[in-house]
Amino acid sequence: MDDPKKLQRAALMRNHNFKWLLRGGVISMLGDQLTMVALPWLVLKLTGDTLALGLVIALMSVPRAIFILIGGAVVDRYSPKRVLMLSKYANALLLGLLTLLVLNNQPTMTVSLSASLSVTLDLNAHLTLMIIYVLALGIGLAQAFGIPSGTSIMPQAIAAEHLQAANGFLMGLRQLSMLIGPLMAAGLLALSGNSGGVIADARGLAFAFGLDCLSFLASAWTLSKVGKLATPAQQEAPQSVLRSVGAGLMMVWNDVPMRMCFIYWGIVSLFIGGSMQVAIPVLASEQLHGASTLGLLMGANGAGMLLGMAGAAAAGARLRFASFGTLLLLVDGVAGLLVMPLGAVHAAWQAAALMLALGLLSGYMQINVFTWIQRRVPPHMMGRAMSIFMFIFMGLAPLSAAVTGWVLTMISLSQLFFGGGIILVVFAALAYLLTPIRDITSSTNTPQPQ
Numbered sequence: 001m002d003d004p005k006k007l008q009r010a011a012l013m014r015n016h017n018f019k020w021l022l023r024g025g026v027i028s029m030l031g032d033q034l035t036m037v038a039l040p041w042l043v044l045k046l047t048g049d050t051l052a053l054g055l056v057i058a059l060m061s062v063p064r065a066i067f068i069l070i071g072g073a074v075v076d077r078y079s080p081k082r083v084l085m086l087s088k089y090a091n092a093l094l095l096g097l098l099t100l101l102v103l104n105n106q107p108t109m110t111v112s113l114s115a116s117l118s119v120t121l122d123l124n125a126h127l128t129l130m131i132i133y134v135l136a137l138g139i140g141l142a143q144a145f146g147i148p149s150g151t152s153i154m155p156q157a158i159a160a161e162h163l164q165a166a167n168g169f170l171m172g173l174r175q176l177s178m179l180i181g182p183l184m185a186a187g188l189l190a191l192s193g194n195s196g197g198v199i200a201d202a203r204g205l206a207f208a209f210g211l212d213c214l215s216f217l218a219s220a221w222t223l224s225k226v227g228k229l230a231t232p233a234q235q236e237a238p239q240s241v242l243r244s245v246g247a248g249l250m251m252v253w254n255d256v257p258m259r260m261c262f263i264y265w266g267i268v269s270l271f272i273g274g275s276m277q278v279a280i281p282v283l284a285s286e287q288l289h290g291a292s293t294l295g296l297l298m299g300a301n302g303a304g305m306l307l308g309m310a311g312a313a314a315a316g317a318r319l320r321f322a323s324f325g326t327l328l329l330l331v332d333g334v335a336g337l338l339v340m341p342l343g344a345v346h347a348a349w350q351a352a353a354l355m356l357a358l359g360l361l362s363g364y365m366q367i368n369v370f371t372w373i374q375r376r377v378p379p380h381m382m383g384r385a386m387s388i389f390m391f392i393f394m395g396l397a398p399l400s401a402a403v404t405g406w407v408l409t410m411i412s413l414s415q416l417f418f419g420g421g422i423i424l425v426v427f428a429a430l431a432y433l434l435t436p437i438r439d440i441t442s443s444t445n446t447p448q449p450q
Contacts, residue, residue: 017157017226022170024222028088029174031215033181034188035095035139037295038208040281041189042102043132045205052129054278054405060136060143061401065394067144069245072152072387074145080152081226087146088220094138095213101131102206148387157226176306186295251377252388257440258376261328264431266392268332271427272420273393274401276339278408279416283342283351286413293348300352304359309367311360324372325440329428331365336424343417 012018039060043053075083154170189204252258284294338358345351377385408416432438 012158015158020222020225021154021157022173024219025170026173026177027215027222028219029177030181030184031212031219033177033298034185034208034215035212037182037185037298038189038205038212039136040277041285041294042205043129044281044285046132047129049405050278050282050408051402051405053281054274054402056132056136057274057277058399058402059133060140061394061397062140062399063137064140064144064147065391065396067141068147068390068394069248069387071145072148073244075149075152080149080156081223083145084149084153085220085223087142087149088216088223090142091139091146092213092216092220094135094142095209095216098132098135099206099210099213102202102209147390151386153226177302180299180302182295182298182302184295186293186299189295248385248388252385255376257325257436258373258385260435260437261325261440262388262392264427264435264437265389266396268424268427269393269396270400272400272423273397274399275404275416275420277397277401278404279343279413279420280355282408282413283345283417287343287346288348288351293351296348296352297355301355301359301362304356304361305363305366306359308360308363308365311364323439323441324368325437326432327368328365328440329432329437331361332428333425335361336421336428338421339424340418340421342421343412343414 039056040053043049043056047053071083185208188207252262280297281294284297288297335358338354338361342351342354345354373385373389404416411419
């Protein structure tokens with residue numbers, strides 16, 4: 001007798017819409033990883049200023065987080081395919097402009113007006129930080145609508161019985177892209193050589209941004225091949241965008257265990273969540289000496305997350321030796337201990353090993369957290385609950401990133417990592433001792449009112 005799971009996977013891979021969504025997802029996710037490595041490297045090489053790096057990350061991430069709640073409501077009102085298509089074209093345009101700006105990075109050009117008169121023009125004005133700030137802001141706004149539309153299109157594009165397998169495919173591919181993409185970006189930067197401009201490895205940076213631009217255009221083409229989407233069943237009375245967002249916020253607030261976890265994640269994200277986004281590129285640039293090392297670190301973290309997710313999915317509850325809340329705080333405490341020595345390493349393999357371990361913990365816990373939220377939240381509120389969850393990490397962490405850039409002007413990198421690790425350990429310990437988070441279970445629960 002044939003295995004039902006194998007038959008279901010075979011049927012899914014024959015599905016017209018899923019095949020095109022899968023192809024587009026692979027292309028787009030790889031392109032995104034190129035920019036995640038190239039953009040911080042561009043800012044560091046252009047300015048050498050950690051404060052500027054933190055501000056660029058904040059400008060890209062804060063608008064994305066703020067408008068993602070609005071984006072989710074817009075997607076519910078209009079077609080997710082239409083919104084996703086527009087966001088892809090907007091991202092392609094912005095990355096195309098960034099590619100051209102990076103290529104035009106010659107420091108000066110002398111123009112002869114006569115035999116005895118010449119004028120030196122500063123062409124580096126085309127690559128000012130202000131332009132990068134504007135482009136980062138635009139990318140963040142485009143992603144605010146692209147993320148909710150991308151997560152909403154699958155349930156309308158394929159049958160309900162295929163959703164679990166389809167989401168599993170995409171989640172695994174996302175983690176693979178986190179492993180392969182940074183290594184591709186590092187290879188581009190390492191092999192590009194000196195372009196003779198303000199930025200020594202501008203050709204590699206431009207190639208990375210250009211490939212990401214092409215990835216958005218290619219994935220927009222694959223999206224156009226997706227057939228007509230199913231109309232979702234109406235599950236609540238129509239209401240304004242702001243009322244819909246407010247209903248989601250009230251649902252989370254009135255569920256005490258969810259409220260406690262969201263507040264805890266928000267505090268951790270605000271204080272140390274963005275530190276790694278700034279500190280890891282700085283570590284690769286100042287102590288490990290190379291863009292290839294940054295790709296290696298990001299790739300190691302992606303590989304760890306993939307292994308952690310695979311372990312959580314394969315083992316399920318068999319590895320559960322504590323309640324969900326206790327496990328959450330224990331993992332955070334161990335992660336803090338791993339962060340502490342990162343700033344003191346001077347060998348790439350040591351930093352990669354620590355990043356691999358951190359990714360392993362993160363991937364394992366991510367599966368548990370998503371499963372816990374899905375078990376607690378009513379299906380018709382799931383989109384808003386997940387948008388609030390993403391807001392915590394996409395909105396508060398960038399504020400931490402901006403502050404981290406400023407803090408690094410006053411303390412050393414090793415002090416930043418050591419202090420951040422201590423903060424995470426202390427927060428996890430205080431949450432265990434002073435809050436009921438430790439008693440939260442992973443079983444299906446009826447939301448507990450205030």
